[in-house]
Amino acid sequence: MTRQFLVCAAALTLWTSTASAQVSDDVVRIGVLTDLSSWGRDNSGPGSVEAAKMALEEFGPTVLGKPIEIISADHQMKSDVGIQIARNWFDAGKVDAVVDIPNSAIAIAVHNLAKDRNKIALLSGPGASTLTDELCSPNTVHFTYDTYALAKVTASAVVAGGGKSWFFITADYAFGNQLEQDATRFIKASGGTVLGGVRHPTNTADFSSFALQAQNSKAEVVAFANAGQDTDNSIKQSGEFGLVKGGQKLVGLLMFDTDVHAIGLEAAQGTYLTTASYWNMDDKTRAWSKKFYERTKVMPTMIQTGVYGSVLHYLQAIKAAGTDDPAKVMAKMRELPIEDTFVHGGKLREDGRVIRDMYLARVKKPSESKEPWDYLDIVKTVKGDDAFRPVSESKCPLLKK
Numbered sequence: 001m002t003r004q005f006l007v008c009a010a011a012l013t014l015w016t017s018t019a020s021a022q023v024s025d026d027v028v029r030i031g032v033l034t035d036l037s038s039w040g041r042d043n044s045g046p047g048s049v050e051a052a053k054m055a056l057e058e059f060g061p062t063v064l065g066k067p068i069e070i071i072s073a074d075h076q077m078k079s080d081v082g083i084q085i086a087r088n089w090f091d092a093g094k095v096d097a098v099v100d101i102p103n104s105a106i107a108i109a110v111h112n113l114a115k116d117r118n119k120i121a122l123l124s125g126p127g128a129s130t131l132t133d134e135l136c137s138p139n140t141v142h143f144t145y146d147t148y149a150l151a152k153v154t155a156s157a158v159v160a161g162g163g164k165s166w167f168f169i170t171a172d173y174a175f176g177n178q179l180e181q182d183a184t185r186f187i188k189a190s191g192g193t194v195l196g197g198v199r200h201p202t203n204t205a206d207f208s209s210f211a212l213q214a215q216n217s218k219a220e221v222v223a224f225a226n227a228g229q230d231t232d233n234s235i236k237q238s239g240e241f242g243l244v245k246g247g248q249k250l251v252g253l254l255m256f257d258t259d260v261h262a263i264g265l266e267a268a269q270g271t272y273l274t275t276a277s278y279w280n281m282d283d284k285t286r287a288w289s290k291k292f293y294e295r296t297k298v299m300p301t302m303i304q305t306g307v308y309g310s311v312l313h314y315l316q317a318i319k320a321a322g323t324d325d326p327a328k329v330m331a332k333m334r335e336l337p338i339e340d341t342f343v344h345g346g347k348l349r350e351d352g353r354v355i356r357d358m359y360l361a362r363v364k365k366p367s368e369s370k371e372p373w374d375y376l377d378i379v380k381t382v383k384g385d386d387a388f389r390p391v392s393e394s395k396c397p398l399l400k401k
Contacts, residue, residue: 023066036074039228055311082106104128104175124306132353136396140352144306151182159190167219168197171226179225239267256301276302277342351396355384
């Protein structure tokens with residue numbers, strides 16, 4: 001075999017490899033669609049944008065020799081605004097994947113649009129479990145948590161611990177209603193009862209009448225099926241009305257470190273919650289979170305660590321697939337194990353649900369906190385297969401049962 005032949009063969013191999021590595025529009029563009037100005041800002045918002053940037057910095061500025069670009073926009077917790085941004089991004093902005101989307105109503109609309117436009121939706125912010133159940137799509141990754149897992153882990157543990165009778169204070173939109181519905185199922189399955197509940201509009205400031213109804217119900221547990229500032233206000237005002245002092249337990253069905261920070265340990269202590277991540281788990285989570293804190297002045301929520309993880313996994317899948325073609329990238333995302341600072345041994349199921357460990361946590365007493373943001377005790381680790389909806393219960397036609 002001649003030297004000339006070897007050189008030609010090597011050149012042909014390089015050309016073939018380069019030709020097969022295809023990136024649409026010569027750039028991978030990721031849009032972080034989040035809440036930068038409304039009631040979910042602290043739990044996602046600017047922190048989600050920074051988390052996406054940190055994933056890019058960890059991965060590197062290019063993939064398959066092409067640049068990676070991250071843009072962001074504020075959906076303001078308004079469905080019409082969110083869907084219009086996504087439509088413009090997909091149709092004119094050459095965005096390949098949309099990330100985050102706190103607010104389940106907006107996420108469901110964008111999830112459907114991503115399927116229609118053959119784009120990818122990397123969802124960390126929304127919780128509605130219908131996204132990977134009857135509404136499942138081959139183009140969606142539901143990365144962080146959902147109402148099924150939150151409800152199952154928290155409700156089952158609290159009922160087992162003696163909290164048998166429940167009253168709900170619920171945000172009246174897709175996420176809140178789904179969370180109450182899922183929690184009710186697991187309360188009853190565990191031997192508990194639901195005495196009643198009340199629904200409130202999002203971005204409510206005065207929860208006094210709702211707190212009084214919960215107090216008058218005499219329920220052993222008052223559960224908050226809401227998010228963001230609604231969670232902060234409702235738990236804080238319930239504390240002020242003496243619910244905890246009167247012997248009622250408080251449960252935040254969706255609660256973040258930032259909520260505890262806003263409420264304060266004095267009012268939030270003893271509250272149970274379920275989370276997909278916590279900054280103070282080990283040396284790696286602490287190191288990553290301290291870098292995040294330097295940029296944002298807060299510790300990361302599970303939504304923000306989920307944005308980081310979903311962007312990183314997406315870029316790794318593009319590299320492995322040799323293309324940013326959505327079908328091939330989604331296939332690689334399902335094939336590759338999910339490994340990052342906060343997720344170990346995760347896997348993407350055919351219905352779009354990421355199966356990962358979840359953690360039952362309890363908010364510490366002020367005397368137990370050793371440093372700023374030291375808010376949670378991890379009570380129990382729940383394996384992903386035990387936390388999320390099993391295949392046998394799913395209505396998703398993409399799953400092979």
